[in-house]
Amino acid sequence: MSVVEQPTATLHFPPLQPPKRYLFGPGPTMVDPRVYAALSKPIVGHLDAYFIQVMGDVQQLVKMVYGTTDGSALVISGTGSAGMEAAITNFVEPAAKFAVFANGYFSDRLTEMAKRHGANIARFEKSWGEVYSDDEARDFIRREKPQVVAFVHAETSTGALQKGDAICKAAHEVGALVIGDCVTSLGGVPVNFDETGIDVAYSCTQKGLSCPPGLSPMAISERAMKWLGARTTSPRSWYLDLKLIHDYSTVSHRYHHTAPISMFYALREALMVIVEEGIENRWERHRRANRSFVGGVEALGLKMHVPPEHRIANLSTVRVPPGVDEAKVRKHLLDGPGIEIAGGFGPLAGKVFRIGIMGPLATEENVQFFLREFKKALNAQGYEA
Amino acid sequence: MSVVEQPTATLHFPPLQPPKRYLFGPGPTMVDPRVYAALSKPIVGHLDAYFIQVMGDVQQLVKMVYGTTDGSALVISGTGSAGMEAAITNFVEPAAKFAVFANGYFSDRLTEMAKRHGANIARFEKSWGEVYSDDEARDFIRREKPQVVAFVHAETSTGALQKGDAICKAAHEVGALVIGDCVTSLGGVPVNFDETGIDVAYSCTQKGLSCPPGLSPMAISERAMKWLGARTTSPRSWYLDLKLIHDYSTVSHRYHHTAPISMFYALREALMVIVEEGIENRWERHRRANRSFVGGVEALGLKMHVPPEHRIANLSTVRVPPGVDEAKVRKHLLDGPGIEIAGGFGPLAGKVFRIGIMGPLATEENVQFFLREFKKALNAQGYEA
Numbered sequence: 001m002s003v004v005e006q007p008t009a010t011l012h013f014p015p016l017q018p019p020k021r022y023l024f025g026p027g028p029t030m031v032d033p034r035v036y037a038a039l040s041k042p043i044v045g046h047l048d049a050y051f052i053q054v055m056g057d058v059q060q061l062v063k064m065v066y067g068t069t070d071g072s073a074l075v076i077s078g079t080g081s082a083g084m085e086a087a088i089t090n091f092v093e094p095a096a097k098f099a100v101f102a103n104g105y106f107s108d109r110l111t112e113m114a115k116r117h118g119a120n121i122a123r124f125e126k127s128w129g130e131v132y133s134d135d136e137a138r139d140f141i142r143r144e145k146p147q148v149v150a151f152v153h154a155e156t157s158t159g160a161l162q163k164g165d166a167i168c169k170a171a172h173e174v175g176a177l178v179i180g181d182c183v184t185s186l187g188g189v190p191v192n193f194d195e196t197g198i199d200v201a202y203s204c205t206q207k208g209l210s211c212p213p214g215l216s217p218m219a220i221s222e223r224a225m226k227w228l229g230a231r232t233t234s235p236r237s238w239y240l241d242l243k244l245i246h247d248y249s250t251v252s253h254r255y256h257h258t259a260p261i262s263m264f265y266a267l268r269e270a271l272m273v274i275v276e277e278g279i280e281n282r283w284e285r286h287r288r289a290n291r292s293f294v295g296g297v298e299a300l301g302l303k304m305h306v307p308p309e310h311r312i313a314n315l316s317t318v319r320v321p322p323g324v325d326e327a328k329v330r331k332h333l334l335d336g337p338g339i340e341i342a343g344g345f346g347p348l349a350g351k352v353f354r355i356g357i358m359g360p361l362a363t364e365e366n367v368q369f370f371l372r373e374f375k376k377a378l379n380a381q382g383y384e385a
Numbered sequence: 386m387s388v389v390e391q392p393t394a395t396l397h398f399p400p401l402q403p404p405k406r407y408l409f410g411p412g413p414t415m416v417d418p419r420v421y422a423a424l425s426k427p428i429v430g431h432l433d434a435y436f437i438q439v440m441g442d443v444q445q446l447v448k449m450v451y452g453t454t455d456g457s458a459l460v461i462s463g464t465g466s467a468g469m470e471a472a473i474t475n476f477v478e479p480a481a482k483f484a485v486f487a488n489g490y491f492s493d494r495l496t497e498m499a500k501r502h503g504a505n506i507a508r509f510e511k512s513w514g515e516v517y518s519d520d521e522a523r524d525f526i527r528r529e530k531p532q533v534v535a536f537v538h539a540e541t542s543t544g545a546l547q548k549g550d551a552i553c554k555a556a557h558e559v560g561a562l563v564i565g566d567c568v569t570s571l572g573g574v575p576v577n578f579d580e581t582g583i584d585v586a587y588s589c590t591q592k593g594l595s596c597p598p599g600l601s602p603m604a605i606s607e608r609a610m611k612w613l614g615a616r617t618t619s620p621r622s623w624y625l626d627l628k629l630i631h632d633y634s635t636v637s638h639r640y641h642h643t644a645p646i647s648m649f650y651a652l653r654e655a656l657m658v659i660v661e662e663g664i665e666n667r668w669e670r671h672r673r674a675n676r677s678f679v680g681g682v683e684a685l686g687l688k689m690h691v692p693p694e695h696r697i698a699n700l701s702t703v704r705v706p707p708g709v710d711e712a713k714v715r716k717h718l719l720d721g722p723g724i725e726i727a728g729g730f731g732p733l734a735g736k737v738f739r740i741g742i743m744g745p746l747a748t749e750e751n752v753q754f755f756l757r758e759f760k761k762a763l764n765a766q767g768y769e770a
Contacts, residue, residue: 011449011660013442016650021429028428028646039647040425043413043597044406045725057398064396077599078463078624081642085624113623206643212428214462214599214645236621238498239463239470255730257466258591260599260648261413262424265401275396340430345640 021334022361024370025342026156026184026315028206028213030360031270035211038269043261052253054264058217059250061271065186065209065279066201066219068193074245075267076202076216077260080183083202083216085113086240087179090228091200092148094118099146099176101137101167104128105157105346106181110150117236122146128347129158129317131310134166141170149178153201154185157345159306159317159354161189168197177224183207186217187274188286188314188358199224205263208314210359211270214263218242286313289362293355296371300378300385305352314358317344320351324381329353332377339373406719407746409755410727411541411569411700413591413598415745416655420596423654428646437638439649443602444635446656450571450594450664451586451604453578459630460652461587461601462645465568468587468601470498471625472564475613476585477533479503484531484561486522486552489513490542490731491566495535502621507531513732514543514702516695519551526555534563538586539570542730544691544702544739546574553582562609568592571602572659573671573699573743584609590648593699595744596655599648603627671698674747678740681756685763685770690737699743702729705736709766714738717762724758 023029044050055075062073076083088110092098098119100107103126114121122144126132132140132151141149149171154161164180171178180198182191187208193201199221206213220228220242228242235241239257248256274282290313294304297318305317320326326343330353333339344352357367375385408414429435440460447458461468473495477483483504485492488511499506507529511517517525517536526534534556539546549565556563565583567576572593578586584606591598605613605627613627620626624642633641659667675698679689682703690702705711711728715738718724729737742752760770 011445013446013653013657013660016423016426016439016654018426018429018650019433019435020427021433023428023430025430028430028643031428036425036427038401040421041401041403042405042421043408043416043591044403045408045410045413046598048404048406048719048725050404054401060396061398078467079642079645082463082624085622089622109623116619116621116623204643206428212645212647213431213643214648234501236501237470237474238494238501239467240624257464258413258589258598260464260597260645262597262651263599263645263648265403266647268398269401272398275398334433340433 020338022337022339024355024357024361025340026207026354026356027204029210029356029358031210031212032273032360034273035266035269039212039262039266041265046258046261047253047255051261054268055249055259058264058268058271061268061275062217063219065271065274066191066193067195068219070194071219071221072225074218074220074242074249076218076240076245077257078216079213080202080204080216082240083204083218084110084181085237086216086218086242087200087202088113088117089235089237089240090242091177091179091224092117092119093233095120096148097122097144097146099141099144099149101132101151101162102126103130103158103160104152104155106152106155106183110181129160129305131160131162137166138170141167141174141176145174146176149176152181153191154182154189154312154315156184156315156354158348159312159315160310161312164196164198172197177227184312184315187282189312190283193219205267205270207356208358209267209270209274211266214260215267286358286362289357289364289367290316292364292367293357296367300375314362315354315356317352317354320353321383324378324383326350326353328381329377332380333373337373339370405723407722407724409740409742409746410725411592411739411741412589414595414741414743416595416597417658417745419658420651420654424597424647424651426650431643431646432638432640436646439653440634440644443649443653443656446653446660447602448604450656450659451576451578452580453604455579456604456606457610457631459603459605459627459634461603461625461630462642463601464598465587465589465601467625468589468603469495469566470622471601471603471627472585472587473498473502474620474622474625475627476562476564476609477502477504478618480505481533482507482529482531484526484529484534486517486536486547487511488515488543488545489537489540491537491540491568495566514545514690516545516547522551523555526552526559526561530559531561534561537566538576539574539697539700541569541700541739543733544697544700545695546697549581549583557582562612569697569700572667574697575668578604590652590655592741593743594655594659596651599645600652671743671747674742674749674752675701677749677752678742681752685760699747700739700741702737702739705738706768709763709768711735711738713766714762717765718758722758724755
């Protein structure tokens with residue numbers, strides 16, 4: 001046992017004492033105390049009737065936030081990126097034609113995953129922050145005739161919201177399935193899964209749902225479930241195989257993997273908080289907070305990166321004013337009042353702040369608190385409104 | 386918004402109130418109140434210096450429980466099965482020769498994953514519950530000359546412990562890497578990663594580590610890290626790509642995915658509980674509890690499925706006595722005192738009980754509590770010791 005004794009003896013860690021943060025970034029965001037309480041309830045087994053019930057409740061609640069009555073809900077035991085990979089591995093067969101609207105970081109990630117799954121990829125590239133008109137979407141899809149189309153509904157890296165209606169309509173005309181990345185939109189702005197016609201959507205827990213990160217709630221249309229049922233090859237990922245996960249979660253409850261029980265408790269509670277507020281009320285609260293936030297940043301003489309009609313209510317990109325070092329502004333906010341926001345990356349590195357006003361923070365009081373501290377941090381870097 | 390309004394209005398769920406369970410199954414197991422407290426501490430961002438520190442602490446603690454000073458530790462944001470898939474997708478290239486010791490459910494799962502990753506598979510089959518002698522292991526590996534060898538250290542489905550020394554030695558002679566499934570062994574019985582010569586090990590949080598499920602701690606030898614660094618193709622999974630995860634976790638801290646912050650808090654605390662007890666003391670406590678447990682079941686006239694020299698201290702398979710319906714015994718235990726144990730599956734369905742005496746339950750008092758209730762449940766099914 002000599003190999004083990006030495007490191008044990010020298011391992012001394014202080015008690016866990018996370019600093020108090022105001023999470024005004026793109027996620028993770030603030031969590032309701034009720035959700036923390038649920039998170040730490042005693043676990044039961046992953047095949048316990050009580051847990052099966054919890055999974056069932058979560059599925060119903062997930063359907064509600066997505067806005068689907070026809071579709072199915074499944075929850076992946078991984079983060080939003082695991083949901084993205086589940087969408088790809090289950091619905092993009094090797095050599096399938098995969099068309100992606102590429103206007104930000106997460107469409108690049110979709111592209112990378114599809115490439116690794118052997119897809120034949122067609123990208124429609126636009127600058128980060130731009131969106132696609134209905135005509136552009138339709139023309140691209142008619143020209144490429146893909147088997148699968150993917151778009152990012154609310155692109156966290158740019159702050160732009162891409163409407164899905166025309167994409168879904170054109171995709172269905174050519175017989176394609178549509179994957180919609182709803183990581184940032186779910187719970188913050190309407191997804192309207194059924195109305196829009198999305199076939200496969202994935203999200204995360206730590207943005208619009210105000211829950212800690214760790215699970216990926218998905219919605220899957222009847223059409224996509226049928227397609228999956230007819231698929232004769234196995235997805236390359238076993239862990240993310242939706243047929244097996246569906247069977248464990250909703251049909252036979254046969255063991256697939258040991259679901260993260262505590263995270264399901266937390267997600268159930270986070271969704272119940274949303275139900276109690278009412279999903280439309282929640283969307284309206286985010287819209288109101290966003291109006292106030294945008295008014296405030298414009299009053300500071302700052303510019304929004306995305307035009308008003310394409311903004312995401314719960315995630316904004318604000319242009320860094322000339323001469324200001326955005327990293328120093330972020331450091332000032334974090335070291336002082338403990339506010340976390342994010343910078344841009346890729347083509348937007350150094351050019352934008354990414355600010356999330358969501359969940360418990362989407363109130364007038366919190367917006368004003370943020371604006372006050374943001375102004376001070378900018379002033380400290382020599383910026384005068 | 387009409388699609389949404391209707392389901393919202395009809396969604397009424399009772400408050401989350403999980404029943405009290407004594408988790409005497411193969412996992413999840415009981416969790417220390419300190420770990421639940423850590424789980425519900427306020428989250429910080431996944432790129433926050435505090436969280437980077439937490440990840441670093443966890444890596445050091447994971448190395449300690451695995452018994453490695455030379456290897457690296459990484460934690461996968463998924464359950465034990467995600468760790469298994471990470472081992473396969475990163476270390477088994479398509480068409481690689483993959484040799485697996487197939488004596489239980491989890492070696493079948495390894496086989497299935499390797500198949501999906503396009504490996505050329507050689508299986509050495511044995512009955513569930515049997516293990517491989519040093520000679521058998523060496524002969525198989527010398528004959529097959531694989532690039533990757535996989536074995537299950539503690540096979541949850543059978544209760545048998547497979548020593549890894551001879552496997553690793555023979556594998557290294559033919560230039561192969563060794564994957565060791567330590568899902569059930571880590572924290573319960575010694576893994577001795579460096580001494581044994583394992584190259585890639587994965588585990589879970591909800592068995593020997595006494596933490597809720599949701600993460601998969603891995604250990605990776607220097608040899609395996611070098612091999613991975615030299616690999617020129619991308620693993621088929623992006624989510625489980627260990628080069629990217631290693632970079633995020635330990636090198637650049639560049640964003641890969643949003644790590645499940647709360648689960649990392651919990652795992653850090655669970656590992657600190659282990660450090661404070663001392664890992665050798667913990668192993669000894671499990672061994673002692675197991676001796677007492679085995680003595681008790683044998684006194685009831687029951688038979689262990691695995692011979693003494695191949696048993697797992699924290700997970701036992703007890704043969705179901707003739708004429709007893711094991712499902713009814715389990716139901717009796719769950720409905721009465723709230724004790725969860727598991728049945729067998731595959732070739733052992735209906736033939737064994739799978740009983741975990743681990744973590745907080747591995748004390749004389751808890752063993753005696755279990756044995757009393759187990760006896761009553763067996764008696765209720767007409768079994769008389």
